[in-house]
Amino acid sequence: MLKKDVLAALCGRQLTIDELVTALAGGEPFRESYDMITQLLDTLEAEGIVTKEAAIQKTCRRCGETPTMLPGTCGRCGKTCSYCRGCLMMGRITACTFLYRASPPAAHPAACTWGGSLSDLQQQGADALVTAYRKKRSRQLLWAVCGAGKTEMLFPLIEAVLADQKPVMIATPRRDVVQELEPRIRAAFPEATTAGFYGGKEPHERIASFNIAVATTHQLLRFRDAFPVLIIDEVDAFPFSADAALIRAASQAVDQNGLTVYVTATPSRTLQQEAKRGKLPAVTVGRRYHGADLPVPAFHWAGRWQKRLEKKRLPETLVRFLRKHRDRQVLLFVPETADLEPVREAVAKLLPGIRCTSVYSGEPLRAERVKAFRNKQIDVLVTTTILERGITIENVQTAVLGIEAPIFTETALIQIAGRAGRSPRYPNGDVAFFHFGKTSAAVRAVATIRRLNRESR
Amino acid sequence: MKLIVTGTCLLCSETIYPAGDWYSLLQTKLPSLCSACTAKLAPISQTSCCTICGHPDSKPRCAACQPEDFMQRSLYPYNDDVKDVLARYKYRGDAALAALFQLPMQRLLRRLPKADAVVPVPLHADRLFERGFNQAELVVRRPKLLLARRTLSAKQSKSTPVEREANLREAFHVTGNVTGMRITLVDDIYTTGATMRACKDVLMQAGAVSVCGITVARSLRKSPM
Ligand SMILES: [Zn+2]
Ligand SMILES: [Zn+2]
Numbered sequence: 169m170l171k172k173d174v175l176a177a178l179c180g181r182q183l184t185i186d187e188l189v190t191a192l193a194g195g196e197p198f199r200e201s202y203d204m205i206t207q208l209l210d211t212l213e214a215e216g217i218v219t220k221e222a223a224i225q226k227t228c229r230r231c232g233e234t235p236t237m238l239p240g241t242c243g244r245c246g247k248t249c250s251y252c253r254g255c256l257m258m259g260r261i262t263a264c265t266f267l268y269r270a271s272p273p274a275a276h277p278a279a280c281t282w283g284g285s286l287s288d289l290q291q292q293g294a295d296a297l298v299t300a301y302r303k304k305r306s307r308q309l310l311w312a313v314c315g316a317g318k319t320e321m322l323f324p325l326i327e328a329v330l331a332d333q334k335p336v337m338i339a340t341p342r343r344d345v346v347q348e349l350e351p352r353i354r355a356a357f358p359e360a361t362t363a364g365f366y367g368g369k370e371p372h373e374r375i376a377s378f379n380i381a382v383a384t385t386h387q388l389l390r391f392r393d394a395f396p397v398l399i400i401d402e403v404d405a406f407p408f409s410a411d412a413a414l415i416r417a418a419s420q421a422v423d424q425n426g427l428t429v430y431v432t433a434t435p436s437r438t439l440q441q442e443a444k445r446g447k448l449p450a451v452t453v454g455r456r457y458h459g460a461d462l463p464v465p466a467f468h469w470a471g472r473w474q475k476r477l478e479k480k481r482l483p484e485t486l487v488r489f490l491r492k493h494r495d496r497q498v499l500l501f502v503p504e505t506a507d508l509e510p511v512r513e514a515v516a517k518l519l520p521g522i523r524c525t526s527v528y529s530g531e532p533l534r535a536e537r538v539k540a541f542r543n544k545q546i547d548v549l550v551t552t553t554i555l556e557r558g559i560t561i562e563n564v565q566t567a568v569l570g571i572e573a574p575i576f577t578e579t580a581l582i583q584i585a586g587r588a589g590r591s592p593r594y595p596n597g598d599v600a601f602f603h604f605g606k607t608s609a610a611v612r613a614v615a616t617i618r619r620l621n622r623e624s625r
Numbered sequence: 626m627k628l629i630v631t632g633t634c635l636l637c638s639e640t641i642y643p644a645g646d647w648y649s650l651l652q653t654k655l656p657s658l659c660s661a662c663t664a665k666l667a668p669i670s671q672t673s674c675c676t677i678c679g680h681p682d683s684k685p686r687c688a689a690c691q692p693e694d695f696m697q698r699s700l701y702p703y704n705d706d707v708k709d710v711l712a713r714y715k716y717r718g719d720a721a722l723a724a725l726f727q728l729p730m731q732r733l734l735r736r737l738p739k740a741d742a743v744v745p746v747p748l749h750a751d752r753l754f755e756r757g758f759n760q761a762e763l764v765v766r767r768p769k770l771l772l773a774r775r776t777l778s779a780k781q782s783k784s785t786p787v788e789r790e791a792n793l794r795e796a797f798h799v800t801g802n803v804t805g806m807r808i809t810l811v812d813d814i815y816t817t818g819a820t821m822r823a824c825k826d827v828l829m830q831a832g833a834v835s836v837c838g839i840t841v842a843r844s845l846r847k848s849p850m
């Protein structure tokens with residue numbers, strides 16, 4: 169029984185003894201389970217089913233970080249020891265522990281039962297991914313604009329991998345994207361075992377079995393040579409943290425000869441250049457699934473808007489924009505948390521009767537307020553860039569106040585513009601950039617949107 | 626050549642730059658915390674706390690504290706920020722964070738009667754094995770391991786407070802000669818003080834002449850007195 173559980177947990181993973189004990193002990197004292205599982209692992213290793221490796225050699229074998237000396241003597245081995253601070257959040261690794269591994273699980277072929285149909289462009293994107301897999305490429309870029317329907321484009325690839333009885337991983341930097349994606353994948357592949365992995369799950373959930381895994385990129389550290397195909401969704405979501413740890417985790421989780429698919433609406437400069445030079449096979453889906461153009465942002469002069477804001481006033485151009493759309497919902501982006509309240513107050517003062525609220529990452533009522541906006545109980549939602557992606561609301565108009573702030577990168581602005589005009593019923597949203605001086609990032613964002621519209625015609 | 630020595634914050638990994646004045650620039654050792662994290666760890670004022678239990682803003686003594694009660698001092702109030710840091714230290718096992726507490730704990734020690742030995746509250750061997758280190762042992766320099774813990778204290782919910790205290794006393798035993806010694810106990814968190822009182826009883830029985838305590842953090846009373 170325990171043997172079966174340990175093997176199931178280790179399939180395609182690399183786990184420490186502590187992870188196995190906390191996931192499988194079920195209330196038993198730690199020490200007893202530890203001894204029992206260690207003994208079992210030794211047997212499995214002798215049988216050649218499980219392999220083990222010292223968790224820290226020169227560097228941490230899980231995350232690659234340089235280890236830190238443990239003050240005093242180690243309570244485990246009783247000697248001078250070291251531990252890794254780099255992946256501490258995944259459970260502590262010390263030099264006297266091992267990473268245990270076993271071969272990846274066999275998956276069952278499972279058909280995609282999604283009832284919709286792909287547009288011609290989506291089909292091209294989907295086909296390119298399946299081709300990349302069949303041709304055993306190591307990397308592939310899917311550049312799909314906001315609203316292109318990228319999740320559906322992944323279905324044929326997932327189906328092809330499952331048909332070969334292999335598991336698939338979809339990883340994304342953000343937990344909320346995992347939570348949104350997991351049920352959609354499960355619904356599309358009802359016969360497959362789909363499991364979601366992100367921080368904060370219970371120990372036994374961390375070792376759940378999977379044919380299709382949906383996980384935050386951090387969780388990739390727990391997998392080893394497990395997937396012939398690793399799909400990284402929103403690869404650019406943390407623009408400044410294209411960190412070495414993520415690259416390492418991804419390359420460890422994917423099979424040695426596996427395929428890594430990068431999916432993004434806003435590829436980084438590096439990815440774009442690699443694609444241009446032919447180093448990275450790329451397919452672009454430059455049109456939304458409903459076929460209409462991406463809304464092109466319009467620039468509006470906002471003058472010294474911060475000065476006006478101190479007097480609880482907004483730029484005339486913004487007031488006009490809000491009046492024009494008084495019967496529609498507006499997402500209004502501002503550069504900083506400190507701008508939220510003054511802008512909200514000014515909107516409330518200048519446009520009485522408009523229901524207006526604000527959100528930022530630290531807002532305790534964030535989820536409730538976004539939900540109220542979705543339910544059309546709020547007319548204007550003032551937000552920081554935290555809502556730049558992932559939020560899809562029918563017929564929403566978007567405005568950015570103060571695009572000259574460095575936080576509004578080309579990527580952020582394209583994502584923000586991508587919130588508008590998502591539904592086939594209202595494919596033409598208004599996107600307005602209010603500025604005190606255009607930035608090259610903003611000019612590039614508009615040029616990119618125009619080019620995608622032109623090239624996909 | 627690198628003119629300015631920078632460091633990394635032990636808690637948030639933020640880069641630390643020396644302050645702009647000449648004195649700071651000439652220091653070769655930087656603080657281990659950035660200014661934001663330093664602000665989160667605001668120590669208890671030792672000049673206005675209770676002289677018995679160390680509760681902040683209770684000088685000279687809380688209403689409930691008696692002069693003969695167990696005397697102890699704490700570094701920080703056990704608020705949400707301190708709770709996060711201690712959870713990372715103790716449960717995540719980020720032992721390097723002990724370095725944050727050593728110097729201030731040493732200063733705290735000097736506020737109490739002189740000690741012949743600084744003795745950490747021990748962990749049970751199984752717990753020590755599981756956690757990998759004793760969190761109370763690392764926060765002071767030169768700890769003397771003069772106490773040991775017998776069994777993991779069993780479920781105590783049904784027993785009376787008196788029985789519980791007796792059980793707790795049973796759990797500890799002295800492992801060295803403490804005759805005639807003045808001892809200061811060390812622990813990470815002070816809540817009711819039951820653990821430290823149990824250790825004190827055991828040490829006094831073994832011949833210690835006085836026992837007091839220092840802790841990294843202490844819980845606060847619900848309502849101000
Ligand atoms: Zn590590
Ligand atoms: Zn060790």
Ligand SMILES: [Zn+2]
Binds near residue numbers: 637638658659660
């Ligand atoms: Zn810090």
Ligand SMILES: [Zn+2]
Binds near residue numbers: 683687
């Ligand atoms: Zn007191």
